[in-house]
Amino acid sequence: MDSKMVLEVDELCTHYLTTDGEVMALDDASFKLHRGESIGIAGESGCGKSTLAFSLLNQVQPPGQIMSGSIDLDGIQVADLTEKEARKKIRWKKVSMVFQGAMEIMTPVYTVGHQMVEPLKYHKGIEGKKARDICERYLELVNLDGSIFDRYPHELSGGQKQRVIIATALLLEPDLVILDEPTTALDVVVEARIMNDLKRLRRELDISMIFITHDLSILAEVSDNLAIMYAGWIVEFGSSKDIYKDPKHPYTEKLMAAIPDIRTDIERLEYIPGVPPNLINPPAGCRFHPRCHKAMEGCKELEPETYDVGGVRVKCHLYSEDEEIAESEEAQYETAYDDEAAAEAYEGELGKEEIEEPDEIMEE
Numbered sequence: 001m002d003s004k005m006v007l008e009v010d011e012l013c014t015h016y017l018t019t020d021g022e023v024m025a026l027d028d029a030s031f032k033l034h035r036g037e038s039i040g041i042a043g044e045s046g047c048g049k050s051t052l053a054f055s056l057l058n059q060v061q062p063p064g065q066i067m068s069g070s071i072d073l074d075g076i077q078v079a080d081l082t083e084k085e086a087r088k089k090i091r092w093k094k095v096s097m098v099f100q101g102a103m104e105i106m107t108p109v110y111t112v113g114h115q116m117v118e119p120l121k122y123h124k125g126i127e128g129k130k131a132r133d134i135c136e137r138y139l140e141l142v143n144l145d146g147s148i149f150d151r152y153p154h155e156l157s158g159g160q161k162q163r164v165i166i167a168t169a170l171l172l173e174p175d176l177v178i179l180d181e182p183t184t185a186l187d188v189v190v191e192a193r194i195m196n197d198l199k200r201l202r203r204e205l206d207i208s209m210i211f212i213t214h215d216l217s218i219l220a221e222v223s224d225n226l227a228i229m230y231a232g233w234i235v236e237f238g239s240s241k242d243i244y245k246d247p248k249h250p251y252t253e254k255l256m257a258a259i260p261d262i263r264t265d266i267e268r269l270e271y272i273p274g275v276p277p278n279l280i281n282p283p284a285g286c287r288f289h290p291r292c293h294k295a296m297e298g299c300k301e302l303e304p305e306t307y308d309v310g311g312v313r314v315k316c317h318l319y320s321e322d323e324e325i326a327e328s329e330e331a332q333y334e335t336a337y338d339d340e341a342a343a344e345a346y347e348g349e350l351g352k353e354e355i356e357e358p359d360e361i362m363e364e
């Protein structure tokens with residue numbers, strides 16, 4: 001691993017071995033993250049984003065488990081660590097995570113301070129006044145008053161609670177902070193402020209960040225790179241600038257078209273028909289083919305490889321030079337929607353494809 005690399009993930013697979021079958025929540029994920037850089041991970045709910053995040057901490061809950069692949073975190077092979085080693089060697093110190101919905105599980109009977117000092121005590125043996133001073137400094141860094149240290153969670157707003165959680169994640173100065181849907185439960189104004197603060201903190205503290213969200217519109221400002229996930233796959237990975245300007249994967253294209261954009265005055269948004277598949281038995285070939293507006297005959301049978309398209313990695317047959325697939329191109333729409341029921345359902349959804357942009361969003 002080169003010295004500037006913080007994280008290198010290679011062909012990572014994490015599945016949930018349930019009584020109903022094996023949920024293929026994350027397959028073949030590979031990417032790199034340099035020190036001080038950020039990655040935004042986006043995709044609809046159920047696409048494997050949280051599974052990827054938990055895998056990076058080696059904290060996948062049963063019946064989930066890392067099946068294969070590697071996670072190199074600053075020279076440590078994370079997937080090989082036991083639970084005890086992971087707790088001791090990497091969590092909080094090297095990588096910390098703001099869990100999806102974390103603010104809802106702050107313990108109501110303890111003060112903010114009581115909850116914040118725990119990791120300082122456990123990992124560094126810091127207690128008392130020294131611990132308090134460190135916590136107050138980090139509370140101020142996330143734009144809160146240090147006096148919040150003595151308050152109880154129920155006395156705080158949702159935004160304040162989320163800032164406390166973020167301050168706690170930063171306390172031990174990890175190399176990497178993973179934020180899983182950090183602003184999903186908050187209103188758009190608070191969301192924008194917190195995202196701005198995170199952008200500033202990343203610069204000031206020189207830490208790497210991974211932002212996870214189902215809402216692509218909030219990532220543009222904070223992510224150097226983007227990973228677009230669909231049905232357990234990273235379908236597109238590259239610089240945010242390149243992907244926002246010119247999305248290559250049909251799924252990314254549709255996700256982008258669904259973002260309200262006040263600058264370009266787009267008045268109508270797109271809608272992706274259907275829902276992500278059940279990952280116990282995902283569609284054969286390309287997992288996106290039943291919903292893809294560019295699907296070809298070959299997409300139904302063959303899993304696409306990942307191609308380098310001008311520096312962006314794209315998992316899609318459109319970029320294949322394989323003649324067998326290229327020749328199937330003619331058949332596009334009949335193949336994706338040849339099943340009568342699917343076609344009807346699709347037609348039904350088409351009515352919803354263009355929805356008016358809500359006024360509130362235009363005013364923000």
Ligand SMILES: Nc1ncnc2c1ncn2[C@@H]1O[C@H](COP(=O)(O)OP(=O)(O)O)[C@@H](O)[C@H]1O
Pocket residue numbers: 016018023025043044045046047048049050051052061062063064278279
């Ligand atoms: N504990 C679990 N047991 C079984 N399946 C799970 C579990 N957690 C997540 N999954 C499944 O794994 C897939 C990915 O889920 P998740 O990583 O939570 O996606 P996202 O964070 O993108 O919404 C989904 O199909 C989900 O139903």
Ligand code: SF4
Pocket residue numbers: 249250251286287288289290292293294295296299304315316317318
């Ligand atoms: S491989 Fe085929 S179905 Fe999948 S995204 Fe590309 S064109 Fe669409």
Ligand SMILES: [Mg+2]
Pocket residue numbers: 049050051100180
């Ligand atoms: Mg999630």
